[in-house]
Amino acid sequence: MAQIVLDRLTAQFTGGELVEVGSNLGNEWARVKRESWSAVAKFLRDDPTTRMEMFIDLTAVDRLGLRTWPEDAPRFDVVVHLYSVSHKHRVRLYAAVPEEDPSIDTLVPIWAGANWYEREAYDLYGVRFKGHPDLRRILMYPEFVGHPLRKDYPKEKRQPLVRRQAGTRE
Amino acid sequence: MSDSHDQDVNLVPPTRRVVLGFQDAEDMEVPDLPTEPVPLNMGPSHPAMHGTVRMVLEVEGEKISSADIQIGYLHRCFEKESESATWTQIFPYTDRLNYISPMLNNIGYAMAVEKLLGIADTIPERAQYIRVVVGEVSRITDHLTCVGASAMELGAFTVFLYALKAREWLFELLEEICGARLTVSYMRIGGVVADMPDEWGKKLLDVFARIRDVMVDISKLLDRNRIFRDRMDGIGIITKEDAISWGITGPVGRSTGLAYDVRKDHPYLVYDRFDFDVPVGSVGDNFDRYAVRIEEILQSMRIIEQALAQMPQGRFIHPDPRVDLPPKAEVYNSIEAMIAHFKLIMDGIHVPPGEIYSFTEAGNGELGFYIVADGTGRPWKCRVRPPCFPATAVLGKLLPGLFIADVVPTFGMMNMIGGECDR
Numbered sequence: 001m002a003q004i005v006l007d008r009l010t011a012q013f014t015g016g017e018l019v020e021v022g023s024n025l026g027n028e029w030a031r032v033k034r035e036s037w038s039a040v041a042k043f044l045r046d047d048p049t050t051r052m053e054m055f056i057d058l059t060a061v062d063r064l065g066l067r068t069w070p071e072d073a074p075r076f077d078v079v080v081h082l083y084s085v086s087h088k089h090r091v092r093l094y095a096a097v098p099e100e101d102p103s104i105d106t107l108v109p110i111w112a113g114a115n116w117y118e119r120e121a122y123d124l125y126g127v128r129f130k131g132h133p134d135l136r137r138i139l140m141y142p143e144f145v146g147h148p149l150r151k152d153y154p155k156e157k158r159q160p161l162v163r164r165q166a167g168t169r170e
Numbered sequence: 171m172s173d174s175h176d177q178d179v180n181l182v183p184p185t186r187r188v189v190l191g192f193q194d195a196e197d198m199e200v201p202d203l204p205t206e207p208v209p210l211n212m213g214p215s216h217p218a219m220h221g222t223v224r225m226v227l228e229v230e231g232e233k234i235s236s237a238d239i240q241i242g243y244l245h246r247c248f249e250k251e252s253e254s255a256t257w258t259q260i261f262p263y264t265d266r267l268n269y270i271s272p273m274l275n276n277i278g279y280a281m282a283v284e285k286l287l288g289i290a291d292t293i294p295e296r297a298q299y300i301r302v303v304v305g306e307v308s309r310i311t312d313h314l315t316c317v318g319a320s321a322m323e324l325g326a327f328t329v330f331l332y333a334l335k336a337r338e339w340l341f342e343l344l345e346e347i348c349g350a351r352l353t354v355s356y357m358r359i360g361g362v363v364a365d366m367p368d369e370w371g372k373k374l375l376d377v378f379a380r381i382r383d384v385m386v387d388i389s390k391l392l393d394r395n396r397i398f399r400d401r402m403d404g405i406g407i408i409t410k411e412d413a414i415s416w417g418i419t420g421p422v423g424r425s426t427g428l429a430y431d432v433r434k435d436h437p438y439l440v441y442d443r444f445d446f447d448v449p450v451g452s453v454g455d456n457f458d459r460y461a462v463r464i465e466e467i468l469q470s471m472r473i474i475e476q477a478l479a480q481m482p483q484g485r486f487i488h489p490d491p492r493v494d495l496p497p498k499a500e501v502y503n504s505i506e507a508m509i510a511h512f513k514l515i516m517d518g519i520h521v522p523p524g525e526i527y528s529f530t531e532a533g534n535g536e537l538g539f540y541i542v543a544d545g546t547g548r549p550w551k552c553r554v555r556p557p558c559f560p561a562t563a564v565l566g567k568l569l570p571g572l573f574i575a576d577v578v579p580t581f582g583m584m585n586m587i588g589g590e591c592d593r
Binding site: 025088139 | 240241242245247249250251253254285286412414415416417418428430435436523524525526527529536538540542544545550551553555559560563567592593
């Protein structure tokens with residue numbers, strides 16, 4: 001249903017900005033180079049054929065050790081879901097972000113709603129959003145060390161905010 | 171309670187706004203008193219905030235000059251826990267997302283996994299109808315809680331008691347069908363866990379007659395109530411453009427005039443077979459959000475009445491052996507069925523590798539599940555797109571310029587649910 005969005009993208013971005021496009025389980029997706037992240041997003045919002053005015057969701061995926069994923073591919077993906085209220089179509093964008101430099105452009109100037117979602121992705125995955133106005137932790141507390149949704153953060157690890165006294169119960 | 175009122179009073183539709191006339195503080199002659207910014211901490215545990223959220227406000231006199239909304243006090247690591255749970259074990263976690271409309275979260279998650287499994291188009295009709303019915307019941311409980319609690323915070327305690335009494339009737343019925351009031355876990359991948367008894371529908375319709383009376387009472391108590399209107403009208407206005415760019419959906423989005431309802435725009439289950447209206451507001455203020463919710467309760471009852479009338483007989487869970495447990499008699503008497511049962515419980519349902527974004531209309535708006543499956547019995551990633559997350563985020567923009575007293579109704583009408591917002 002949203003094939004028109006992918007067609008528009010492939011027609012517009014011919015300089016290698018687009019890595020791959022596809023459609024799976026009724027979801028249309030496009031993989032974008034990290035450098036062209038905000039340019040593609042801005043185009044999708046402003047182009048009259050696509051008109052992705054509504055910001056739906058932004059998150060990251062940690063593919064460390066994922067069996068179905070090539071080993072040399074970058075570790076993180078930043079994933080954004082967009083929706084067009086006027087055309088009623090959706091698209092999902094990926095941008096690969098390497099472990100050594102987990103950073104990408106912010107989308108806050110394009111959609112105000114991206115603000116908290118980017119803070120959440122930073123908090124839980126450690127992806128930094130360049131140009132974000134207020135990149136603080138959002139769900140975890142400021143003293144928290146590490147990024148809990150990374151696959152190498154053990155589920156059992158505990159970081160009590162108030163250290164227990166030695167010799168007391170609990 | 172309704173006996174004392176005449177029955178022919180109609181509810182005020184959201185479009186017909188009663189103009190009472192009110193005086194803005196700006197119109198009053200206030201002597202220019204010197205002020206200086208004072209930090210004010212509301213929350214995380216505040217009697218007027220029904221949600222664990224902290225607001226760090228900067229006030230000048232009574233006026234808010236900046237607001238920092240801090241969430242996360244109810245963060246329970248939904249996503250991290252899901253990554254080590256089998257696909258079926260995630261249902262109890264989804265109950266605790268929006269804990270006053272748990273059925274809708276169950277449905278949203280179940281549908282996402284069914285799409286990954288490729289059985290979404292062949293879910294038995296009866297299961298789909300049951301999902302619609304219990305889902306809409308959950309929507310009513312969600313809106314009743316929001317309206318009741320917000321009214322209580324404005325001093326209308328009677329409304330709160332009426333609304334929660336009505337909610338309790340529905341919770342009792344949900345308890346009858348699945349054994350729990352809030353933590354229902356009624357859905358399963360492929361259908362529902364147990365069939366809905368036929369007399370249950372009749373009981374529900376009896377309750378609806380009483381709820382309609384309650385709705386009339388609530389409307390009579392609030393719609394022309396001077397205190398309520400003064401604190402709701404024109405307060406916390408969100409424009410349609412803002413709602414779109416912030417991603418605000420659901421009753422809050424619709425109050426701005428954005429006629430986006432997943433049930434209408436992208437029908438799922440059997441919603442395309444029902445006749446119902448999507449109420450939208452015109453101003454986008456607190457009163458519109460209240461009016462939209464009241465109207466949605468009535469529309470949900472309409473949907474349920476149609477669904478109960480159309481309800482077919484048949485299976486309530488998909489017959490695919492990948493998702494359905496074998497019958498107990500076979501489990502105890504044949505080795506194949508016992509192994510199948512054991513594998514389904516211990517290893518979990520095996521979902522083929524893939525990624526899906528599946529979205530449904532929950533009590534607060536578009537509830538999305540973005541799931542990455544790697545072919546094992548556990549999800550690689552199970553992300554929730556909580557509908558009240560952007561609505562809470564916009565408060566940081568909405569509150570500056572308002573008075574301290576306006577925080578309470580504005581926050582209440584956003585219906586921030588800690589379990590869903592913080593996950």
